[in-house]
Amino acid sequence: MEISRPNETTVLVARIDPVIAELLRRIGSSADPGNNQRARDRLYSPPTNDPAEANFAEDWQEYVEPELARLFQSAIEVIEGDLKKMHADPVTGEATVSIPSDHLEPWIHGLNQARLVLTERHKLQDEDFDIEAMPASDPRAFLLLQLRIYAQLQWLFLRYLDGN
């Protein structure tokens, strides 16, 4: 995979391996907590830990959380819109996707959301992130690859936003 910025308005992600392309297509579904309570609790964490603020917490659930849900969904829609234009080279199978620079924020957000949801859905612990390598037969191997690819993209897009 090669990432470049051919001009001020575009980030080009090219030579995307078919496996990585599939991981990119999964950002939207990965970021969706569905009915998984752990994932939902992470996306919609309480605004206070003070039991005396129960009314505030209830109001938050009623009024703020729907707004947050719309915000989260809008980032995913931007990503999925860009990915619809991803095209693969018929010979090599490698894909290319062009991302407008003003879509970098939603991409960073969506990748972050996907990483958070995957971590909660699969109950990963801190130490799981420290594993350097694991056998491909381990069911967590593909998950960790997915998380690392998303983190790497997020980091690179953050650098682009910072002008580096």
Add this chain to the structure above:
Amino acid sequence: MADTVVEEETKTSSAVDVPWNVVVHNDPVNLTAYVTRVFQKVFGYSQTRAEKHMLEVHNLGRSIVWTGARERAEAYVEQLHGYLLLSTLEKSV
């Protein structure tokens, strides 16, 4: 009756005036560069100040990133939740 009214007014004034902390809590997933950027964007902090708070979160488990009026603190917590940082509001002691 008049005494009761005065007492209620005093309580209301006290509740409004107390400063509130916006606290950000650690989590193992958010990238440090991401957390720093969110602090810069939400609070307008310099890179140095944003990194100081990020490192507090990372090393100490939490950081008080802002203190002030309740209404503004609520707005900041909402923004931080929008960026998926674990953030809460608490009375400043």
